[in-house]
Amino acid sequence: MSSNFTFHTTAAEVADAFASELSGKNVLVTGTSLGGLGFETARVLAKYANLVIITGYNAERLALSEETIKKEFPYANIRKLTLDLSSLAAVRAAAAQVNTYPEPLHVLINNAVADIGPFKVTPDNLEFQIATGFIGPFLFTNLLIPKLLAARTETYAPRIVCLSSIAHGFGPGVDPAALGAPISERYPTIFGPYYETKSAMILFASELSKRAEGKLLAFSVNPGCPYDFFFIAEFVESELLAVIYTNLLDDAAAGSDHHGSPAGSPTTTRTRTRESTRPAPRVRVTRHFTRG
Numbered sequence: 001m002s003s004n005f006t007f008h009t010t011a012a013e014v015a016d017a018f019a020s021e022l023s024g025k026n027v028l029v030t031g032t033s034l035g036g037l038g039f040e041t042a043r044v045l046a047k048y049a050n051l052v053i054i055t056g057y058n059a060e061r062l063a064l065s066e067e068t069i070k071k072e073f074p075y076a077n078i079r080k081l082t083l084d085l086s087s088l089a090a091v092r093a094a095a096a097q098v099n100t101y102p103e104p105l106h107v108l109i110n111n112a113v114a115d116i117g118p119f120k121v122t123p124d125n126l127e128f129q130i131a132t133g134f135i136g137p138f139l140f141t142n143l144l145i146p147k148l149l150a151a152r153t154e155t156y157a158p159r160i161v162c163l164s165s166i167a168h169g170f171g172p173g174v175d176p177a178a179l180g181a182p183i184s185e186r187y188p189t190i191f192g193p194y195y196e197t198k199s200a201m202i203l204f205a206s207e208l209s210k211r212a213e214g215k216l217l218a219f220s221v222n223p224g225c226p227y228d229f230f231f232i233a234e235f236v237e238s239e240l241l242a243v244i245y246t247n248l249l250d251d252a253a254a255g256s257d258h259h260g261s262p263a264g265s266p267t268t269t270r271t272r273t274r275e276s277t278r279p280a281p282r283v284r285v286t287r288h289f290t291r292g
């Protein structure tokens with residue numbers, strides 16, 4: 001096991017480091033459409049796990065995720081599960097399906113989240129974001145607990161991971177009464193339900209872990225802002241600009257310094273590092289920008 005993970009460590013490198021722990025494990029990840037953290041999680045786990053159950057409410061996107069993982073790891077054991085977390089009936093149906101699987105379930109990763117948007121309620125009369133990001137996963141997890149516990153051995157406690165966010169701290173926390181009877185006035189901005197969802201996920205993982213008394217382990221995790229291709233492209237570009245800019249400044253300074261180098265010519269008198277002039281990296285401009 002590596003203890004040298006850094007800011008730059010990739011998910012694939014972490015999976016490589018835990019290859020022996022992942023071997024033989026059956027893992028279910030919610031929200032695995034291409035481009036999201038759930039997909040990336042499923043992708044890197046698929047290299048070593050015995051079975052990765054990928055989930056989504058859109059059959060086409062689910063198939064695309066499976067196809068993409070299989071292209072990279074043809075031997076991977078991927079199983080698709082239709083799961084719409086915004087509907088309690090759909091959650092019950094999906095959990096019933098999982099409970100028919102012959103394999104035990106070692107790990108459940110509650111990753112899925114709805115897009116941030118205007119206040120709306122589900123057919124179950126729950127706020128949409130909270131229903132998808134917390135109430136659906138809460139029900140799903142509870143329905144799968146017997147299956148998770150069946151994976152328990154003397155040396156292994158099944159795991160439940162709930163994705164949270166730093167955004168949990170931007171809201172007033174969770175109002176249990178409001179969860180069951182949502183009103184738009186409680187959410188003055190469109191982000192309010194997301195903040196509440198992420199707070200609820202932290203409390204859920206914490207309480208579950210406490211009540212399970214070691215029979216299973218529950219965690220909430222803030223993944224931070226991931227680096228992706230948009231980010232990297234932007235970063236590389238800003239790095240290049242920083243280098244050019246630094247050299248221009250150095251050259252200009254050198255033009256009037258005691259070395260007497262003419263402005264605009266190459267110089268060896270750099271005192272400024274690239275870091276000191278590097279523009280602050282920006283987070284990619286997508287819907288992720290609204291999270292964090």
Ligand SMILES: NC(=O)c1ccc[n+]([C@@H]2O[C@H](COP(=O)([O-])OP(=O)(O)OC[C@H]3O[C@@H](n4cnc5c(N)ncnc54)[C@H](OP(=O)(O)O)[C@@H]3O)[C@@H](O)[C@H]2O)c1
Binds near residue numbers: 036037061115
């Ligand atoms: N990305 C970040 O910067 C960041 C920062 C902090 C925390 N997080 C947390 O990390 C997790 C993943 O974030 P992400 O940025 O990867 O999100 P994302 O790209 O928006 O992915 C969300 C996933 O949830 C699925 N989903 C949406 N509605 C669903 C529903 N009704 N039923 C089932 N699945 C549904 C989506 O499917 P479709 O794509 O098919 O709609 C998608 O696969 C979230 O819990 C988020 O709160 C992310």
